[in-house]
Amino acid sequence: MNHTASVGTLFPQFFNPGSGPVDFIVQDFAVVMIVAAVMIAITYKLKQPMVIGYIVAGILIGPYTPPFSLVRDLSTINVLAELGIIMLLFVVGTEFPMAKLRSVGRISLVVALAETLGTLLIVFFIAQFLDFTFYDSLFLALALSITSTVVTVRILEELGMIKDRSSTLLLGITVVEDILAISILAVLQSVATSNGELSPLTIVISIGIVGAFVGGVLFLGSRYLPKVIDRAGRTNDYALLLIVILGFAFGLAFVAKGIGLSVATGAFLAGVLVAESNSVAVARILTLPLRDMFSAIFFISIGALMDIRLVPDYIVPATILIFASFGSKLMIVTGILLRAKIDNLTALRTGFGMSAAKGELSLVVVKGGQDVGAITSAILPILGVITIVTTFMAPYIIRFSSRIKLHESGDKPAEEEKPG
Template sequence: MNHTASPFPSFFPQFFAPGDGPNDFIVQDFAVVMIVAAIMMAITYKLKQPMVIGYILAGIVIGPFTPPFSLVRDVGTLNVLAELGIIMLLFVIGTEFPIQRLKRMGKISFVVGISESIGTLLIVFFTAQALGFAFFDSLFLSLALSITSTVVTIKVLEDLGWIKSKSSTLVLGMLIVEDIFVVTALSVLQSFAATGGELSIPNLAVSLGVTGAFIAGILVLGSKYVPRIIDRAGKTNDYALLLIVILGLAFGLSFVSVGIGLSSAIGAFLAGVLVAESNSAAVARILTLPLRDMFAAIFFVSIGALMDVRLVPTFIIPAAILILTSFSSKLLIITGILVRAKFDNVTALRAGFGMSTARGELSLVVVKGGQDVGAVSSTILPLLGVITVVTTFIAPYVIRLGNKITLESKPEKDTMDSGGVG
């Protein structure tokens, strides 16, 4: 493996001496990731920007593609850290979705969430094909751009004080649907790519069957036994034991998921759902939140470091076209369906704007998943990185705009009407 020369070997010879493998550099690389992430997070906090932007920029700074030299010695370390970040990120997201909450999200949220996800996926896919992207590049890109960032969107709505409004309730329901849709679709796409992209009914049926059976088995059988085990660990009042049990569950199901040809993300997400079913869910969530924050930082920094910034000038125009395409697709589909479902124009537009902007954590997970199976080219990750930074930055302004342009209409109520989320 080639390592870019650094001007510091005379000061830190033990750090910059040649090594025999990634294990020689893992402590050094981990230290660099966390220190630079802390610095960039402080800067973005001062500038009142989302932390995701700071993490991605930190990754770009330390990455092997950024001149004059790389602060990270082994790219393999970044891939390992990113994989750990994916598992912890999806696990903690899953802890927010107990089965009963999934059932209560409402018919309208399910219908709109699935419709706009699939509709946006198809529109972006054909747009990417028209722009000259390869088949699998277009496929993974379209899935990545069909999902709204749950973390960024909820944070913006909370900061603006609109989290309890009717449109925000709809947005939250659709975010749940999108998260489940994209995790399931990613597993299917990875299995599809692993078979060489043979578009046959048997292959598709097998992929869907394996994914469906795994999800159903975990939710039906796992929900009967796993929460009891977690509660027994919780009753000991030994927080270290509880933490190790739930982490064992998260990484164990991720391992099983990978073993049957699915994404580690789906196993981690389902582990979180099972934890949410236990009586110890609140304590488990408190214990894992610091881990989530740490591994989320690692994931986003790793993604930034894996971006080849030298390619950015070549896809500024495609990035702008894809942003506008995904934004307009989501806005029109969501607003149109909600208006036909007898929601007032104010609520429909606000929900549409709320769901149309930010791309973030799961979008990057999707493209990283495509990269892991060798299905996407090296240009897709930096392309999505640019899209993520731009859409995350403009999200607060777009959501505010969605509220301003509807102020002349009748104000939305905080309570849901008969067409709302049940």
């Protein structure tokens, strides 16, 4: 960790205002925010997703980028990343009230289950063939089975496709996929921390722990917590409401961490419970600025923790894994929708949309594997490269799918739903 002091040596008067932990945190936080602001401006000008700018910003300030590190203490970056995960997943959870989860439809549930598990298995065996370790392969496979909801929705909005039938299907599938990903991550972390013993009993126990926690929180929490939130909301004291909401988010994240699960699981469930309250609209407005700030910190921290010196060694495996994930998701999603009598054009567009981008949850998965010591240092830079490449390519892939024309009677419903 000696490398983190090199900036102070170069600029002692400015970069060494103090030597205590608070000084380290203030300096590192300042660096993160300033570099993030610069990169947001650049990505905005280039019309690229902000997640790319954040990851590049993290790489620039991190300890693995010569000539020196701009951050003094990597533990600070890790703490900031943990806060980022909690806020990011909490706000994602507020988009998923239980009524919405019940309404996504059987076709979305079937497609999400099939394509998530199918892609996971295909990518896992390919990663094993490429000589990744067992747990590296598992966490990589889960990360690559997730579509970035945030990136995909933004692209669909920009292209005027958000009201298409394919987009409605895509959003329903991603709802289920996100919940599956968080649940599988919790199981993988639980299994990975059980002294490396991977047996049917271990897996059953891990699934039982996750199921009991999720079921208990949703069953008991939905009866009482929304009422507490509404009581705070009726006071019209936004500070009180915000503190109550954050108390739930960090409290459930703490409980999840305490039983060996990811903080992401607890934070997401807290968001679902807040979504059950009548104050959810105000809660979302209050927490969105916090989400934006801490999610920026999370993506920057991912970039800072990447050892980019390893990237050249893994360009070929990363390329193979991108094609494996893209191909498997495209074939599985399109194939199931065609069998369900969805018209060819809608099925194809949905398949392309589900295959295009990796992003926020994929990075959460790999960070979760790193937190429990289950994966090697190579996985984070590999997924960073995959995220940047797929996020950059996603607009072109989805735009290509929007221009596909299939002249047959079965395609008319999809054509009619194009926005005028």
